[in-house]
Amino acid sequence: VKREGAGQVALVGVPNAGKSQLLAALTNAEPEVADYPFTTQRPQAGMVAFENVQIQMVDLPPLTEEHTEPWAFNIMRNADALVLILDLSQDPLAELETIIKVLGEQRITLQGEGGGEIEPGTFPKRSLVIGNKGDLAGTKENFAILKELYGERFSMIMVSAKEGLNLEKLREKLYTLLDVLRVYPKRPGHEPDLSAPVILKRGSTVLDLAQEIHKDFVSKLRYARIWGSGKFDGQRVQRDYPLQDGDIIELHI
Numbered sequence: 001v002k003r004e005g006a007g008q009v010a011l012v013g014v015p016n017a018g019k020s021q022l023l024a025a026l027t028n029a030e031p032e033v034a035d036y037p038f039t040t041q042r043p044q045a046g047m048v049a050f051e052n053v054q055i056q057m058v059d060l061p062p063l064t065e066e067h068t069e070p071w072a073f074n075i076m077r078n079a080d081a082l083v084l085i086l087d088l089s090q091d092p093l094a095e096l097e098t099i100i101k102v103l104g105e106q107r108i109t110l111q112g113e114g115g116g117e118i119e120p121g122t123f124p125k126r127s128l129v130i131g132n133k134g135d136l137a138g139t140k141e142n143f144a145i146l147k148e149l150y151g152e153r154f155s156m157i158m159v160s161a162k163e164g165l166n167l168e169k170l171r172e173k174l175y176t177l178l179d180v181l182r183v184y185p186k187r188p189g190h191e192p193d194l195s196a197p198v199i200l201k202r203g204s205t206v207l208d209l210a211q212e213i214h215k216d217f218v219s220k221l222r223y224a225r226i227w228g229s230g231k232f233d234g235q236r237v238q239r240d241y242p243l244q245d246g247d248i249i250e251l252h253i
């Protein structure tokens with residue numbers, strides 16, 4: 001699946017958890033949604049809008065202990081982050097444990113939003129847990145149990161893909177999950193284009209931005225001016241200055 005937008009997240013879950021329904025609810029994609037298992041057989045992507053960014057979401061066939069399409073693991077390994085979707089009207093704890101086990105066998109290790117230690121030879125993936133079908137009876141209680149047991153390890157949110165419950169909050173969480181920041185380059189004497197952020201990994205510096213814009217900038221960069229996280233507007237900063245989400249940067253070469 002060709003990467004697009006600010007980052008790519010892959011949907012992971014057992015049959016019927018609501019992966020395809022969620023893709024349909026958040027994007028323009030029109031995947032098949034049905035109340036029988038193994039409906040999805042091919043990957044399908046859509047773009048989730050959050051403020052001025054687009055996040056690519058990839059729907060996958062289901063994961064089970066008995067059978068998971070091997071190519072689906074490749075998409076998961078390549079994705080920037082994983083979205084684990086659980087059916088709160090069933091046994092979400094068992095579903096999450098199945099996911100952790102099956103992915104572990106593929107050396108895909110799940111991390112919360114804080115990241116974590118990276119074991120050599122593994123594919124660490126930041127993961128968000130979604131409790132789905134929150135419109136159904138008894139699901140609040142199941143979500144509470146899930147939170148109690150896994151709430152420290154993973155960021156979690158309860159939604160209803162079908163009824164559209166809590167989806168705005170989910171868009172924001174997907175952006176947070178990507179662990180990126182938005183900055184707006186501007187030329188001296190010009191206004192920045194606030195509709196077209198440059199997306200960088202969290203922790204990036206002025207130099208990383210320069211590299212992203214033009215490789216010649218790296219050697220020529222003298223300093224930058226910053227509006228946003230600086231102490232004052234237009235503050236002069238050096239190339240190792242750590243950028244924050246929303247900063248406007250003027251590069252001086």
Ligand SMILES: Nc1nc2c(ncn2[C@@H]2O[C@H](COP(=O)(O)OP(=O)(O)OP(=O)(O)O)[C@@H](O)[C@H]2O)c(=O)[nH]1
Binds near residue numbers: 020134162
């Ligand atoms: N009540 C309720 N039903 C939902 C919700 N989300 C999905 N469903 C239903 O659950 C069934 C399965 O949904 P799908 O989106 O096809 O599930 P899936 O995870 O893509 O399933 P596979 O493709 O087999 O892996 C369908 O009948 C959906 O209408 C929800 O939030 N609430």
Ligand SMILES: [Mg+2]
Binds near residue numbers: 020059
């Ligand atoms: Mg599906």
